[in-house]
Amino acid sequence: MTSSPIVWKIKRFFNIGSERQLRDAVKMVDSLAKSMIEQRREMGNFSTQKDLLSRFMANIDDDQYLRDIVVSFLLAGRDTIASGLTSLFYLLSQHPEVKRAILEESDRVMGQSGSGSRSWVASFEQMREMHYLHAVIYETMRLYPPIQFDSKYCQEMMCCQMYAMGRMERVWGSDCLEFKPERWLKNGLFTPECPFKYPVFQGGERVCLGKELALLEMKSVALALVRRFDIQVSEPDRTPRFAPGLTATVRGGLPVRIQERNG
Template sequence: MSHFVAGPIDDILKSGVVPLVLAAPLLLALLYILVPHFTSHAKLRKYPGPKAAGFTRLWLAKQVRMGKRSEVIHKEHEKYGKFVRIGPKEVSIDDPAALAVVFVASKNRGLFNTRNRAEHTRKRKIVSHTFAPKSVREFHPYISNTVAGLLRKYDAACEKAEKNPTASSSQYGERMKGWAVVNTLDAYNALAFDIIGDLAFGEPFGMIERDFQDTVEITREDGSTFYAPAVQILNERGEYSATLGCLPPWIRPWMKYIDPWFARGLASVNNLTGIARTRVNKRLKEGAGDRKDILSHLQNGRDAEGKPMGVPELTAEALTQLIAGSDTTSNSSCAIMFYIVSNPRCHKKLQQELDSTFGPQGISGVLDYEDVKALPYLSACIQEALRLHSTSGMGLPRIMTQDTEVCGEVFPAGTILSVPSYSIHRLKEYWGPDADEFKPERWLESEERTRELEKALNVFSYGPRSCVGRNVATMELWCFILTLNLRYDFRLVEENQKLEVVEGFLRKPVECLMGIKRREPVFNV
């Protein structure tokens, strides 16, 4: 029997059929990569970049998977110049002049990811009213109340350190004697989630009151519920989405089977929807009362035909607000405070401006945005920190729907173009030889110079798909940063402490330990 089987197998091996069968998939893969490179993508071959990137998107996916996309692409621009090919049909353009073209000439289900232009216009008409200046002013009491909750937690931590000044020094050294040590990223995550929870779903998530614990209720499609950490879910969702989007379309459905990391990311995508589903269902069941928040505006909004949003669409938009208004704000808050505190000269100068404006009496709560928006050095510090951190560093790639000229180069229809914020925020020809330094004074040289810098600052994106909630984000950041620096002293736990950042969809600090101490006078909140 064995001789009967072995004979035909030997004949097949000798015939060369097996090597041909094994080689066929490899040959097809090579053709899949090489044919477009020399045909439909041939016009992009003139742009320099990593060799692998010209043939496959796996190079870009690897950078995203490692959490360093913006930094890596920035180094490629430093090496090759303005235009860098980062994919078979994708080019990165390091020039602010490209913003107006790329973000208007592009082809892009909540407002953020709706690709159909007519549908996007319909959604934006409803949502834009929600974030008009008049509507945003109605949000201030909710934001103020949530910030006051964080101040109470900070006050309690400071009081504990005052009563036992050696507690922190025993763990962090004599430098921290009398200071309360806090992982401020946890605090800013809790603050941002509670604010957007209050605005988008009718009540905070309660993270501040739970000492920054981020566990929330999640509703599955079948109606069952469970609890999981919201910040981790949001982080995993961003990392997963950013990486998956860089992979070739044919392989995406299989990645959850190839790498468990993708399976966890997909679960987080579904769980994030479950968070929004829980909150929207509860709000619709209990009613809005007399609240004037984001969800009530969305419920009352009408499109051009007078039609409101249905429950699934309402949930999708509330989810969009949760994604857009949580870790963007927490990441930015953490980075802004790090840059201010890590530069003692700037920190002192900011506190002098705040003290001279509000007097020795300080403040007993959170000031209205109208009272703080005109403070020049506060604004300069925030703008400069947002520039250096670049929360959305990748520049949100866009597909060109027609042949498009950008910065003197014509790109064929179907080309994916991106203008990396992280890189244009560091262009020395715009920002000067000290572009890598935190220098708020660059925003105060003259009105003309400030207008020039603003053209190269891409914090809230550009054009019809720019951040619709920038008015809310601005109000939050200005009021919050002012209140913290007027009320407390801050100190880095280590003098030469660095801000470690990992990038998924957004660039997010890993942690930021700081010492805090109350300034005089002290007010209750």
């Protein structure tokens, strides 16, 4: 049931309830963004820094615009990454053979320390060599896209159903409902599909600007956790149910059991 617009307008006018909480939250985000900008400004020499904010600050002298950029990085890459990783660990719990294959590939690329233990963190160059891990991430988002639907306007409103498109037999074949990372590999190398067949990141001029950063974040976190911990879903027979919203959020969360690996 949707409340009348007059309700939130009254709350905003008197600065009470949810409107006060929203205003406080915005102030906190603004303060964080401002501190990040000031910190980078104190460092100086933007052209020699490799982070994204410094790249923008080298060409833009508008704090409000920079604030919007910081907020976009913070918010756009938070819920979607969390959603993708939640689905990933659910699927890995259902498919232990995929988890073993990730470990085998990472061991081959990263090796082990002199004591025989696994390193948790991979370099950028090492992650580029992990084609199977990349395929696992793509296959996860085919079945459980972080953004399940999106609307575009071109003379009339059009809705793109990423969740449905990832499960269509005429698009992905008779095994469209199966979790098969191998469908993305040819001769052991990751081979992408047309972005209009796999619209998780959109395509063409409207492709997601944070695509490569999002993939890098997901692979980094997934790899570090898989190599250090064995993560199992507490209720493996329970299929995740998603709450309605722009970002796919598992209703009630995804309870898991975590055990540290030996070696």
